[in-house]
Amino acid sequence: MDRNGWSELSEPQAQPVIELRDVSVRFPPEPPLLKGINLKVFRGETLVFIGPGATGKTVLLKTINGLIKPSTGKVLVKGRDLAALRASELAEIRRVMGMSFQSYALFDSMTVFENVGFYLLNHSDFPEEEIRKRVKDILEEVRLFDVEHLKPVELSGGMRKRVGLARSMVHKPEIVLLDEPTAGLDPISAAAISKMINQLKRQLSMTVVAVSNEMAVARRIAHRIAMIWDGRIHAIGPAAEILRSHDPAVRQFVTGSKDGPIPTLV
Numbered sequence: 001m002d003r004n005g006w007s008e009l010s011e012p013q014a015q016p017v018i019e020l021r022d023v024s025v026r027f028p029p030e031p032p033l034l035k036g037i038n039l040k041v042f043r044g045e046t047l048v049f050i051g052p053g054a055t056g057k058t059v060l061l062k063t064i065n066g067l068i069k070p071s072t073g074k075v076l077v078k079g080r081d082l083a084a085l086r087a088s089e090l091a092e093i094r095r096v097m098g099m100s101f102q103s104y105a106l107f108d109s110m111t112v113f114e115n116v117g118f119y120l121l122n123h124s125d126f127p128e129e130e131i132r133k134r135v136k137d138i139l140e141e142v143r144l145f146d147v148e149h150l151k152p153v154e155l156s157g158g159m160r161k162r163v164g165l166a167r168s169m170v171h172k173p174e175i176v177l178l179d180e181p182t183a184g185l186d187p188i189s190a191a192a193i194s195k196m197i198n199q200l201k202r203q204l205s206m207t208v209v210a211v212s213n214e215m216a217v218a219r220r221i222a223h224r225i226a227m228i229w230d231g232r233i234h235a236i237g238p239a240a241e242i243l244r245s246h247d248p249a250v251r252q253f254v255t256g257s258k259d260g261p262i263p264t265l266v
């Protein structure tokens with residue numbers, strides 16, 4: 001097994017789609033949040049980050065898509081260093097990525113159609129009719145029917161999560177970043193969304209990087225799991241191995257125990 005958790009047999013020959021080289025993120029005056037993250041994500045895989053609250057999982061996803069700039073180190077997407085790109089090139093790289101946010105980040109004043117179609121309406125030349133069709137199709141993929149005219153406030157939490165998922169994938173990105181795609185949902189809905197993620201991933205041949213602290217979801221969708229703790233990738237490997245790891249911190253986290261090296265609130 002190498003440092004990225006691939007066994008020799010499973011290691012793809014291809015270039016990584018995403019590569020982080022010694023990435024640190026700091027929000028002064030706070031001490032560094034992420035401390036020298038090295039990571040390769042390969043085409044077609046689903047990598048899930050787990051880890052305690054406020055350890056920087058969301059920040060890591062935002063660093064991968066260029067919303068947050070690393071204090072040191074490099075983020076390469078499809079071999080291109082994000083920091084070295086001109087605005088037009090960054091826009092091109094963003095076109096191949098989609099992201100759904102932990103707290104939905106839907107525009108409250110816009111309808112579901114305007115939210116899901118936002119990227120295509122603003123960054124493509126498709127006629128509105130084509131955009132309507134694409135929005136309808138992707139909404140159907142996440143089992144939402146005839147909701148285009150509704151505003152986010154009129155939707156349940158689970159429906160909003162699915163609208164966010166649809167929005168992240170409507171432009172058929174090669175890479176999708178999903179921040180807690182099932183947080184706050186009941187276990188049956190979470191399982192259904194996990195299945196949708198797997199189906200869409202296959203249909204659109206996407207690479208998925210997700211954050212989820214729900215082990216049932218991680219088990220369903222992840223090829224590899226990486227645990228972020230104390231600013232570092234504390235452990236990374238095939239999902240099944242991480243979920244039954246004997247490492248004290250991983251074990252404590254995966255089983256939700258108060259006993260172990262990770263400090264708890266109570």
Ligand SMILES: Nc1ncnc2c1ncn2[C@@H]1O[C@H](COP(=O)(O)OP(=O)(O)OP(=O)(O)O)[C@@H](O)[C@H]1O
Pocket residue numbers: 027033051052053054055056057058059060102
């Ligand atoms: N733009 C920012 N400016 C300053 N501090 C930030 C910024 N974004 C995040 N932080 C801080 O970084 C820390 C990690 O935040 P992050 O949202 O990445 O945590 P997380 O691991 O996703 O946690 P959770 O599991 O609760 O979602 C927090 O202390 C947060 O306050």
Ligand SMILES: [Mg+2]
Pocket residue numbers: 057058059102179211
């Ligand atoms: Mg988060």
